[in-house]
Amino acid sequence: MASKQVFIAIIGAGGVGKCFLSQLEALAKKRLSPKLVLSYICTSKKAAYSPDYSPIAINDAISVLSSSSQAPLELSKLADYLAAAPSKTVLVDNTSSQDVADKYPLFLSRGVSIVTPNKKAFSGSYKLWQDIFAAASESGAKVYHESSVGAGLPVISTLKDLVDTGDEVTKIEGVFSGTMSFLFNSFAPTSGSGGKWSAEVKKAKELGYTEPDPRDDLNGLDVARKLTILARLAGLPVESPTSFPVQSLIPKELESVSSGDEFLQRLPEFDSQMEETKSAAEKEGKVVRFVGSIDVATKQVKVGLEKFDRSHPIAALKGSDNIISFYTKRYGSNPLIIQGAGAGGDVTAMGVTSDLLKVLSQIV
Amino acid sequence: MASKQVFIAIIGAGGVGKCFLSQLEALAKKRLSPKLVLSYICTSKKAAYSPDYSPIAINDAISVLSSSSQAPLELSKLADYLAAAPSKTVLVDNTSSQDVADKYPLFLSRGVSIVTPNKKAFSGSYKLWQDIFAAASESGAKVYHESSVGAGLPVISTLKDLVDTGDEVTKIEGVFSGTMSFLFNSFAPTSGSGGKWSAEVKKAKELGYTEPDPRDDLNGLDVARKLTILARLAGLPVESPTSFPVQSLIPKELESVSSGDEFLQRLPEFDSQMEETKSAAEKEGKVVRFVGSIDVATKQVKVGLEKFDRSHPIAALKGSDNIISFYTKRYGSNPLIIQGAGAGGDVTAMGVTSDLLKVLSQIV
Numbered sequence: 156m157a158s159k160q161v162f163i164a165i166i167g168a169g170g171v172g173k174c175f176l177s178q179l180e181a182l183a184k185k186r187l188s189p190k191l192v193l194s195y196i197c198t199s200k201k202a203a204y205s206p207d208y209s210p211i212a213i214n215d216a217i218s219v220l221s222s223s224s225q226a227p228l229e230l231s232k233l234a235d236y237l238a239a240a241p242s243k244t245v246l247v248d249n250t251s252s253q254d255v256a257d258k259y260p261l262f263l264s265r266g267v268s269i270v271t272p273n274k275k276a277f278s279g280s281y282k283l284w285q286d287i288f289a290a291a292s293e294s295g296a297k298v299y300h301e302s303s304v305g306a307g308l309p310v311i312s313t314l315k316d317l318v319d320t321g322d323e324v325t326k327i328e329g330v331f332s333g334t335m336s337f338l339f340n341s342f343a344p345t346s347g348s349g350g351k352w353s354a355e356v357k358k359a360k361e362l363g364y365t366e367p368d369p370r371d372d373l374n375g376l377d378v379a380r381k382l383t384i385l386a387r388l389a390g391l392p393v394e395s396p397t398s399f400p401v402q403s404l405i406p407k408e409l410e411s412v413s414s415g416d417e418f419l420q421r422l423p424e425f426d427s428q429m430e431e432t433k434s435a436a437e438k439e440g441k442v443v444r445f446v447g448s449i450d451v452a453t454k455q456v457k458v459g460l461e462k463f464d465r466s467h468p469i470a471a472l473k474g475s476d477n478i479i480s481f482y483t484k485r486y487g488s489n490p491l492i493i494q495g496a497g498a499g500g501d502v503t504a505m506g507v508t509s510d511l512l513k514v515l516s517q518i519v
Numbered sequence: 520m521a522s523k524q525v526f527i528a529i530i531g532a533g534g535v536g537k538c539f540l541s542q543l544e545a546l547a548k549k550r551l552s553p554k555l556v557l558s559y560i561c562t563s564k565k566a567a568y569s570p571d572y573s574p575i576a577i578n579d580a581i582s583v584l585s586s587s588s589q590a591p592l593e594l595s596k597l598a599d600y601l602a603a604a605p606s607k608t609v610l611v612d613n614t615s616s617q618d619v620a621d622k623y624p625l626f627l628s629r630g631v632s633i634v635t636p637n638k639k640a641f642s643g644s645y646k647l648w649q650d651i652f653a654a655a656s657e658s659g660a661k662v663y664h665e666s667s668v669g670a671g672l673p674v675i676s677t678l679k680d681l682v683d684t685g686d687e688v689t690k691i692e693g694v695f696s697g698t699m700s701f702l703f704n705s706f707a708p709t710s711g712s713g714g715k716w717s718a719e720v721k722k723a724k725e726l727g728y729t730e731p732d733p734r735d736d737l738n739g740l741d742v743a744r745k746l747t748i749l750a751r752l753a754g755l756p757v758e759s760p761t762s763f764p765v766q767s768l769i770p771k772e773l774e775s776v777s778s779g780d781e782f783l784q785r786l787p788e789f790d791s792q793m794e795e796t797k798s799a800a801e802k803e804g805k806v807v808r809f810v811g812s813i814d815v816a817t818k819q820v821k822v823g824l825e826k827f828d829r830s831h832p833i834a835a836l837k838g839s840d841n842i843i844s845f846y847t848k849r850y851g852s853n854p855l856i857i858q859g860a861g862a863g864g865d866v867t868a869m870g871v872t873s874d875l876l877k878v879l880s881q882i883v
Binding site for chain 1: 542545546671672673676677680681683684685686709830832835837838840849850851852853854855856857858859860863865866869872873876880881
């Protein structure tokens with residue numbers, strides 16, 4: 156008997172996508188059963204695949220893709236292509252595209268499992284969330300998204316385990332953005348005085364820790380999306396990432412300046428506001444941090460600045476690490492804490508690869 | 520078509536066993552497919568089961584067991600009984616028995632999956648470890664043991680994910696014993712001076728944080744067993760928990776005193792030794808902690824006292840929490856950290872229950 160095989164389709168070949176490919180290559184070499192066959196790969200512009208699903212060499216996929224003249228399949232056609240495959244299929248969405256996310260219910264209903272770091276599907280409208288899990292439940296296809304919060308850190312799997320085994324999650328709190336972590340660990344360190352706010356933002360951008368336009372980090376939406384996902388997993392039917400209070404660190408006056416560069420240039424005008432916030436915390440012997448929290452009992456989700464004792468684990472965070480604390484009935488007053496790098500290609504891809512392993516163990 | 524069912528057999532109905540039963544009851548109510556059928560339960564003295572595998576009411580299992588006149592099946596007979604069942608079966612070993620652990624290869628080879636918090640199977644001889652995973656691999660039965668390290672904390676699953684996705688674990692370090700955590704957090708707190716060593720041991724025993732004879736915690740063997748498990752998962756073929764340096768905190772002179780009470784009575788004679796250790800650390804601005812560490816590159820595993828800066832996460836631990844730091848190639852200089860209660864019936868049972876869910880998702 157030929158050994159079982161599973162077809163893999165990948166959308167996205169950027170930073171995370173390339174790291175995932177290299178992890179997939181190592182995995183495919185090591186695991187003989189099921190045989191992992193790369194049958195489709197695309198970016199927004201190009202694709203590589205063949206009608207008979209013949210394997211694309213994983214170690215060569217990027218160059219095959221760049222020399223390909225095939226256009227990506229329209230998403231519903233891709234669903235047809237994968238649903239007609241002679242083996243089980245897993246779609247790996249390494250994009251952050253809302254368009255792809257919107258089609259998850261279609262893929263799942265056609266029996267295609269999904270693993271992805273894409274936050275959009277799980278933090279968009281509550282209806283999309285419901286449609287995704289209803290489709291998966293009906294068809295038996297699996298959907299895993301560990302890297303949508305905290306990259307490869309075991310955040311989502313841990314929360315699911317707590318909930319599924321009947322623990323009562325009372326509160327979730329943490330630093331969910333590597334960028335915000337880096338900014339506040341430098342701006343308001345637990346010892347020493349830290350730099351000026353605008354200088355820290357500039358430095359973070361130079362080090363590649365921010366989006367091309369730093370306002371895309373400072374508006375808090377990325378953290379709000381992660382909180383939306385965790386709140387829903389904890390049982391709160393949060394409507395959208397804009398349906399609860401999110402504090403933006405973009406001064407009103409700079410919201411509409413035309414470029415990230417102009418924003419950075421004018422940011423020093425507003426340093427005194429952040430300095431005041433920092434001093435107010437210092438007067439209480441505390442430091443300020445940008446955190447998200449979910450109070451399950453009162454159904455309150457919020458994102459913004461909070462003050463913490465210098466000895467608090469959230470204050471003591473280093474570099475651009477994330478920290479997530481789960482307060483539950485079983486764990487009592489000391490939370491279950493998970494901490495470490497929450498961004499970066501390799502650790503994000505790791506979450507996707509470990510999700511793929513979980514799916515493989517269930518569908519084969 | 521009747522809905523699928525899975526038969527559950529439980530050995531052990533002590534602290535963890537009772538908590539597990541209550542979690543199983545909630546699970547069985549919530550999950551309609553597969554139907555979870557309790558078909559066997561026993562302690563070392565009694566058992567409840569019937570030849571036709573008829574269900575034992577989960578919420579009533581303890582009283583059924585206490586009024587039963589059946590003796591436990593001899594383990595190889597239990598394997599026969601479960602292997603002959605008309606459904607897939609999972610054995611839940613909630614004991615810490617070496618005898619039960621020694622029979623895991625037999626159960627697994629007969630197709631019976633196993634979930635357990637029992638450390639003995641995975642920290643005994645390396646041959647038993649190999650036999651267990653060889654038997655599972657051959658038959659396709661599953662074996663999960665999350666709660667054998669850090670109770671319900673996601674320690675083993677995280678280490679497996681790191682290894683399976685191709686990360687290179689370079690070092691694992693942490694506080695792996697709730698008892699040792701409590702003792703040192705009180706004896707050498709990061710602020711204030713702490714109590715006398717013997718007084719802290721006495722208090723820990725009174726609070727139920729130690730074994731009936733505290734020497735069973737202070738000999739370091741419990742930590743050595745956990746380190747053995749993690750080292751093996753990280754790829755080191757550690758022969759046994761006594762094949763690497765383990766520092767015992769039992770003064771030589773008290774190793775052979777006849778009772779735990781006599782030990783506690785005479786322990787104050789040796790307070791000056793521990794006081795010296797504490798002062799030596801204080802002179803460097805540090806605190807002393809009882810930790811285990813695995814250096815994967817040099818293959819060094821060790822358990823004992825180490826000094827840490829007061830700001831180090833290991834120093835800042837609270838109560839009886841565990842902390843486990845994974846240093847890996849992908850995570851770089853800041854480790855992936857998991858922290859929280861590492862002992863207690865409910866959280867230990869939670870690890871067993873979440874393992875059961877993983878097994879169910881794969882065998883049905």
